[in-house]
Amino acid sequence: MSHDAPGGAGEVLDADEPAWSEEEDDRTAEALRWLREKRKAHRRQKGRDVAVLIYSVVLLGGAYGGGYTVDFLRRIRLGADYSAVGAHVQGALPALFTLLTAALALLAARDALWRGPVVVPAPSVGWLLTHPVRRAVVLRPWFWLSAGVSAATALTAACAAAVVLRVLGLASLGGAFLALLPAAVCLPLLAVAAGMAVEHRAGLARFVRRFSPLAVVVLMLLAGQTAAAAYGHRSAVLEQVELWSGPWGWAAQPVVSATGGHAPGRPAAVVLLVLLTAAGLVRGHRDAALVPTAQLRRRAVTAQTVSSVMYSAELRAAKLALMDAAADGPGAGRTRRVRLPRPRSKYLVVVWRDLLSLLRTPARPAKALMWLACATAVAALGVQFSGAARVIGLVAALLLGYVAVGALAEPARLETDDVRRAAWSPFRFRTLMLQHAVVPAVLGALLALLAAVPFAVAGEPWALVLMPACAVPFAATAVFSASRGPARLELMFSGVTTPMGDLGPLRFFAWYAAGPLVSVGVLGVVLYGVLRRAPDAGSVAVAAVVAAALTAGLLFFAARAADRLVRPGS
Known part of the structure; x- marks a missing residue:
């Protein structure tokens, strides 16, 4: 259980933590300044590690994907005709865009069940939040960092999608990017805001757990509609319903219109998308400071476990960590107490279990x-x-x-x-x-x-x-x-060198x-x-x-x- 801190700060503390007054004992600036000083060497080393990772990714991408890229650009220069593929993509675009964005929304909600936008490192949770500091100053930067990383990734994907639409002859490069811009900016920010709501509210987390299978069924139906539309079996009624069913459809309307589709209400859809994104960010900014310390501690341990076992390629260990987090997290359901008659033969015990x-x-x-x-x-x-x-x-x-x-x-x-x-x-x-x-x-x-x-x-x-x-x-x-x-x-290390490594x-x-x-x-x-x-x-x-x-x-x-x-x- 949580309560507001005295002094009008409106910050949520755990029930087992002593209340403190911001006016009497606020050490936020002092603690953060000391922490920045002590973390200088760690930040420099982390920056080097990130630089090496980026260099390795670029090097591998250039080595293995460079030939395909050169061949693709050569085909474009020679005037290769992709109009047949473009016709399939144009027919499937309303359902395909809705499918992809709705799937990303579901992934963001499921991710928030064990991690979420606000994941503070375990040392910060165990040390920093136990001191008399303002929680909002510590937690909100992590929310905005998640939002920034998501938006930057989406903008990169939008650039690639604009190139694809240009190559398929569906839109000019500038027109395709402008059509994709509302989706690239608003949808990742909305996903982060939705994840923040799921991370903060146990009732919403319970809702996500319960209705995730139904959402997957809907995505499967959308995948079937996408395949059918790509081969000419389109439904104008279904497509209009999808384009107005939510932010995933609102974001698709400029793209559909830029590629020659029918989306006359795209200005209103873009306005609705921007307003909903602004409202979600405001709410997420407030919720970021209200996550209890005990929950942050559990999520930090889970995230650290998953990241460590992924480096050792132990995918099963990562899944077990996520299963444990799901069992202990907010909105976790109860195990069904189903009984079956015990078998008389020992050879049926395993089947019975x-x-x-x-x-x-x-x-x-x-x-x-x-x-x-x-x-x-x-x-x-x-x-x-x-x-x-x-x-x-x-x-x-x-x-x-x-x-x-x-x-x-x-x-x-x-x-x-x-x-x-x-x-x-x-x-x-x-x-x-x-x-x-x-x-x-x-x-x-x-x-x-x-x-x-x-x-x-x-x-x-x-x-x-x-x-x-x-x-x-x-x-x-x-x-x-x-x-x-x-x-x-x-x-992983054979010692045999080939032209492919x-x-x-x-x-x-x-x-x-x-x-x-x-x-x-x-x-x-x-x-x-x-x-x-x-x-x-x-x-x-x-x-x-x-x-x-x-x-x-x-x-x-x-x-x-x-x-x-x-x-x-x-």
Whole structure:
């Protein structure tokens, strides 16, 4: 609980912190001056680190992207015609712009659940805010720093988008940039203000957690509309609704108008966007000083953990830190107390526990359904093409399918996060991990069978066999990836120099993503061979046999990897 500080400062303090009077004991200027003096060497070193990072990014971008850039500019100089692509982009632009900006708004709201615009370093939270200083002077600069960085990034993206619109022949370079300017300035500032509101208000954080799945469904529908509009299936009513549905649509109207679309109310939309941005910044400026110290302390620890493990490529550790922050953060929901009858056989205990885990965290099955719907939509779109387009669609659908089945295999990952948790099990660790593949394999196959029904109704009954057959090796892949162990950073340095540089990062990526690369690669080759000509019973049976053999191989290597987790020398 918080209260206003006496003396009219209107600053919020934690209940366990003693109140102080700004008039009697204000040491803000003194503390900040002393801190700046002590941090001079640290700031110089940090500036050098940032300079080296920028230099490395520019060098890598120039080395790997320079050839493509030169070829692209040469094509422009020679008068390469991109009008066909421009027509697709022009048709999809209202839905595409709305999709991108709405997705960024959702990301900003979700980011505020664990970090937010105001993230004070842990030393400052632990030392500076415990002194008699004005919280607004300490916290508000972080809000405006986040706003400035977001706006600068958006302006850079706007410059790139203006070049793309110019190359596609949809607008002049100056006209495209002026049309993108309201979105580039207002939308990032609005996102920061929205993040500040979520960070400060527990009720709003609870709202974001509860309705994020619905927002993802809306984004999926927008993605479908974008794909349909790109191929000429546009809906003028839907596009006008989107253009007036909120700031994402208001910001799109100048761009739509500059590229030849219909947006007669763009001046009013820009005025509404500017007014809403100003109101959001004013509110965010006020909220920045009202975040409790305990919450700032939790967020600082989470941000420090995530940044440190990202440098060591431990993505799982970063996810665990975010899960812990979500469980302890504002608006965190309660765990559902669902019960199932206990099995009589010990061989069903792992299945029973995995089912309980999924029922008590319904977000995981919902996430699996969402990604499965995306995979089904991409597959339906991909089979309509031929050649390279069909291969790309097939690979994308398989990757999305793996992500869907992998969402059901979270208990296996939790088991390997700390192998000491397996002390309850009457089985060897390798047997325990193999049993964790049962639930994602069965549920994934059932969901894939449900997703295959529309294909069967449309005259493609082979999907009733092939789609569930792909779900089973994906479950084995998820268990293999969970048993992989900590990141082997020594693979990043191979010592072999090539014209493209050291091949170590490629080796590390191949090790890190070995399971998905193998399963998606094998299934992609098999399915492409089946779909290249009319599928028959023989080819479908061969594909099912290959999927079964792939599952067996992945489970074999998953068992070996599980043994190495508990006995590193094996």
